[in-house]
Amino acid sequence: MSRHKNIRNLDPYAELDDFDGEGYDDISESDERRLKEGLTQVRGTLGRAGISATDKEIEESLWYYYFDVSKTVNYILSLHTPAKKPKKRPQSQFTQKDQKGAPTAAQAKAFSEPSPDDIVMAAQSGSKGLNNAKKKTEKPVEKMEAAVQAVAIDNAPVKARKRIDVLEEFKKTKTKENANFVVIGHVDAGKSTLMGRLLYDCGVIDERTIQKFKVEAEKIGKSSFHFAWVLDQTNEERSRGVTMDIATNHFSTASTNFTILDAPGHRDFVPNMIAGASQADFAVLVLDASTGAFESGFQNNGQTREHTLLARAIGVSRIIVAVNKLDAVNWNHDRYIEITQQMGHFLSNAGFSSNSLSFVPCSGLTGANIVHDARDKLPWYSGPTLLQTLESSKPRSRAINSPLRITISDVFRGGIQNPVSVSGRIEAGSLQIADALLTLPSRESATAKDIEINEQSSEWAVAGHNVTLHLSGIDIIHLKPGDVICSPDSPIVPLNCFDLKILSFETITPMLVGIHRGRLNASGRVISLLESMDKATGKTLKKKPRHIAPGMLARIRVEVTLGAGIPVEKGNKLVLRLGGKTVAAGVVE
């Protein structure tokens, strides 16, 4: 999509390009064959019912339901039953897909048909979001002073810096709240499926895509994975049925723009989970309620435990516990209570205060109590749905006034126009287009050519936003995930050796460790143990201890073994891992 953005920048009339959907190629031969087959089947069924529909109608709906004959028949029936007047489908949602999608779809605009309520809702809220975004970008333009400085850069023309008072602007704009949340939990707890369902029920994913995934997933014998495929997009993730890397997705409700960071649950990919959690405002912990599964995720090596402790160590203080797969235990109330009691106890021990905790029973596969409540299945539950709980969660406070810090989570080629793009969360400060930036530890300077928030171009961004930056004046080899972008006036000094105040999870001796912070993954070494401390008072228990037992508070000195140091500063939260286990979490002193 980003490519289209820039074409638009060049050509003001090319706005329509923006609606050019991706992934809908011309109709393939096999699709055409299936369309024909479906057509005859539907015709047969309809003929028996005594209803005549045009070929076009049938083909249309077959395409929409991804060749699902029974759904198509139901739909056509409802269309031709006069008692139930179909609602008009909003066009903006559908036309974009059909333009390319089916050759038969030329008349789709004039086509009226009913659709499940959620789709209509979603389309409406989607278009609302679009309008809002437009307003947001126009506003600063009105306020703006005349463009003054043209910045000369070597490889690309950059728009003049508009000298927006970003802080002022941020206070003024009453746009929707932005909230990022990370989804954590043990492997196979159903994190991706739950999020896929949430996106589907919010209308971000349309019926056709889900039906397509369903058919394809059945083909490789993973029929219950179709919702997870919304987020698990690489071939490997799909064929193995395991999320491997953070998937980022957006959706919006009336009050908030949400960014989902779907973390992998497999223990090998905990570093990726750390990257996701460091971008999040709060966490959704997904628990598998089925018999034995909750317990195994909660055992010593289970990721329910490790993820929760990590999220807390990274600074996530609010947590929503989604008790998932309740359909597998027959919506049993006792099971739900048992799990909430155990978890509540564990979470308060881990340092989450009781008012920052919420429990929501749900089922990702059936969709119960996610967007729509499920009183029929959960008569014993009267609280909010998962979506309502998400909406009531306020993001953590943001250091807008501090100097700029962005931890890069991905470096990629944004397209022909943007050879160097990075994405990451603004941890502190603010920036606007044409700001000068400094990357660390490479110490190269760059200029922000364009800023995107949730795939929408923006003039500025502040702390808390997950942004995509298109840079100019820098080569891609100077950037890698885990690097930090900061303002040139107050840079970070990359450190080679630093002291950490840690909470240990395993026994610590002087040893080699992996240092993690966001995407940063460096190899380091604990060179000395300075002191162990009392957990309650912070007083020194023993100077230069021989080793630190699990669960202790201590100060240690860590050295980076490779390269020119890592970009960390006082107050940064780091995680130390060794041999697939988190050994400690700490704060740089």
Added chain:
Amino acid sequence: MRLIKKSIERDMSGSVTLYPEEPEDMWHAFNLIRPNDIVRAPAIRRVTTESRTGSTNSQRVHTTLTVSVRKIDFDAQAGQLHINGQVTEENKIVSVGAFHTLDLELHRNFTLIKSEWDSVTLGVVKEACDAGDRAEIGAVVLQEGFANVCFITEYMTVLRQRIEVPVPRKRVGSTTSYEKGLQKFYDVVYQSITRHFDFSALKVILLASPGFVADGLKDYIFLTAVQTDYKPILHSKKKFVTVHCSTGHIHSLNEVLKSPEVAATLANTKFAKETKAMEAFFEMMEKDEFKAWYGPKEVERAVDKGAVGTLLVSNSLFRSDNVAERRKYVRMVEEVEKGGGTSLVLSSIHESGIRLDGLGGIAAILTFPLHDLDESDTEEEGGEVEGEKGKLEEKVVA
């Protein structure tokens, strides 16, 4: 290495003549030769002669030189040993006292004269000349985006190449850049191993990674080898083993070497034993902290009390320039063996040796628990650790 001649007197002074055969022997030589020893070896020296008219003429002359060692330097990457010292025996070309840097060469005898041969150094000579079956392993430790290509022999782990290729993450709507990046990464690793590994000489080629990267790489290697008809790889297909480890950093080799798949094939090799011993030490530390001690002071006390069951010493300690200190460690090793314990000298350029060096180069598993070995003079010990660190810095960078 072959032992050509050994003549050691009653007072333990004497000379040993050795014939190095493979690069690893340079590492043994590095552990044998100490400052103030005398080395006689073939050398190439540039000789400048000045004629009566004042014109100069320089020539490279092959000769045999005897030097008293001042400084010694090992390059693990190239497998070269540089010995710097002063000439002690005059010949036609050089006079006594002139400086020369000897580069020891393979397949040329050298003679080492020491005023005192201790049991540990003699042990090194014996080990070096032991022509057992040598296990040489190629290993690639990797994760998405970076890889370490290394070469493991009985006594050394040599990092051949560090590879970093940025792999873009998956993004909404498109995974092509991710898949392309991954393919490119595999390709770079493939190129690297074909350049660095001699597939016929290696016993095993380990591909270790978290997740599924190693499997992906293995598939890629064979696919490419079939496509390009690259015989060396196709013939040694059975040697490729994928192992699970938790990160792509080189310290994950510890995990790789103790994994059951590897342990089964390499059970009797020295590094497998070393890895196992380090593991046992850390296990003991967690189980009963008073039976596992590390650091020179503490271990020395434990040795004096006759409590040491297994002594682990890094050979970096025996390379100390300080004779008294070297003697101290030799005494500790002898003491433990006399008392029926076992002592292991770990190679400091193996991963397990690096781990041990992190603990001050010496550790011990005791037969009975001892409390408070570190109680007195905690302050003094701090200085000791610092000194230890300084010494480690002179340690070769593998």
